[in-house]
Amino acid sequence: SLALELPRLETALRLPTQDERQQLLHGLLQPQARIDSKYFYDDLGCELFTNICQLDEYYPTRTEARIFAENRDAIAAQLPRNLQWIDLGCGDCGKTLQWLNVLQPARVIGVDIAGEFLQSSMIAVAQQHPQLECIGVVNDFTQHLDLHDLLAERPGNPPVFFYPGSSIGNFEPRAAMRFLRRIRAHCGEHGRLLIGADLIKPKAILEAAYDDARGVTAAFNLNVLNVVNRELDADFQPERFRHFAHFDAAHRRVEMHLVAKEKHSVSLGRHTRRYFGTDEHILTEYSHKYSLDEFRALLAASGLRCNHYWTDPQDWFGVFLAEP
Numbered sequence: 001s002l003a004l005e006l007p008r009l010e011t012a013l014r015l016p017t018q019d020e021r022q023q024l025l026h027g028l029l030q031p032q033a034r035i036d037s038k039y040f041y042d043d044l045g046c047e048l049f050t051n052i053c054q055l056d057e058y059y060p061t062r063t064e065a066r067i068f069a070e071n072r073d074a075i076a077a078q079l080p081r082n083l084q085w086i087d088l089g090c091g092d093c094g095k096t097l098q099w100l101n102v103l104q105p106a107r108v109i110g111v112d113i114a115g116e117f118l119q120s121s122m123i124a125v126a127q128q129h130p131q132l133e134c135i136g137v138v139n140d141f142t143q144h145l146d147l148h149d150l151l152a153e154r155p156g157n158p159p160v161f162f163y164p165g166s167s168i169g170n171f172e173p174r175a176a177m178r179f180l181r182r183i184r185a186h187c188g189e190h191g192r193l194l195i196g197a198d199l200i201k202p203k204a205i206l207e208a209a210y211d212d213a214r215g216v217t218a219a220f221n222l223n224v225l226n227v228v229n230r231e232l233d234a235d236f237q238p239e240r241f242r243h244f245a246h247f248d249a250a251h252r253r254v255e256m257h258l259v260a261k262e263k264h265s266v267s268l269g270r271h272t273r274r275y276f277g278t279d280e281h282i283l284t285e286y287s288h289k290y291s292l293d294e295f296r297a298l299l300a301a302s303g304l305r306c307n308h309y310w311t312d313p314q315d316w317f318g319v320f321l322a323e324p
């Protein structure tokens with residue numbers, strides 16, 4: 001007869017606004033059209049991403065999971081006691097759940113852009129850990145990470161930011177630095193960042209991970225057009241585009257694009273129309289890859305010292321623990 005207290009959900013930190021619709025439209029009207037990767041994650045997109053994580057070709061999730069599983073105690077030993085655990089982009093909180101028993105945090109804050117998905121995730125965490133304070137924050141933290149007030153409620157509990165999965169790769173290196181500096185600004189003296197980054201490896205392995213045989217990644221990429229249709233009242237027809245992924249060695253990133261199969265035009269709401277020529281690309285995602293040294297240099301340039309890191313036997317993925 002445990003009455004479940006609903007987890008606190010902070011939605012004050014904004015849902016799509018006029019401003020963001022403007023940005024989305026602006027990106028689509030550039031000579032090189034682009035859609036920010038954050039638009040992938042509607043309900044269907046979250047589900048497709050969960051499926052991607054289970055694909056044979058998509059090595060990052062299982063490689064990182066193995067690094068965590070094999071080093072959990074060693075990593076935990078480096079973290080402060082009575083911490084506040086902040087999961088950035090928590091999704092279903094599956095990764096966080098695996099840390100709770102060993103860390104026994106004072107509270108868990110899940111941050112995600114997908115609001116309803118977040119609420120059910122936080123409820124699930126609260127059900128499994130009735131003593132734990134669980135807070136969901138609906139926020140596009142890539143644009144405005146500001147958890148200062150929330151963290152200040154517990155001045156005695158140092159924040160540990162958990163940013164797994166190599167989502168940092170979505171940022172271009174300079175933007176990644178700005179974002180890491182914002183995290184650093186939340187850390188205080190005892191705060192930490194536990195972050196996963198995908199590492200440079202042969203092109204064929206990278207490209208297969210973003211263009212799987214079953215077409216799940218293609219469906220994930222094309223689904224962003226349905227999101228844009230709803231967001232802008234646009235009329236993209238996903239079947240007129242095809243999925244394309246390639247590794248750009250010069251920029252050290254996998255790029256995902258949607259390529260127009262034929263010349264056609266798309267309405268982007270009431271007063272705007274964009275023409276796409278045959279083979280014209282819409283850029284939908286960058287996924288930057290680093291060497292171990294490059295990623296530690298990025299952390300250092302962001303004011304974060306990395307004294308410990310862990311990897312797999314092939315050096316395919318890195319987990320880094322950083323502190324101000």
Ligand code: AVJ
Binds near residue numbers: 210
């Ligand atoms: C969630 C950003 C880490 O870049 O690998 C997976 C997203 N895109 N397959 C990645 C993604 C295509 C993923 N991140």
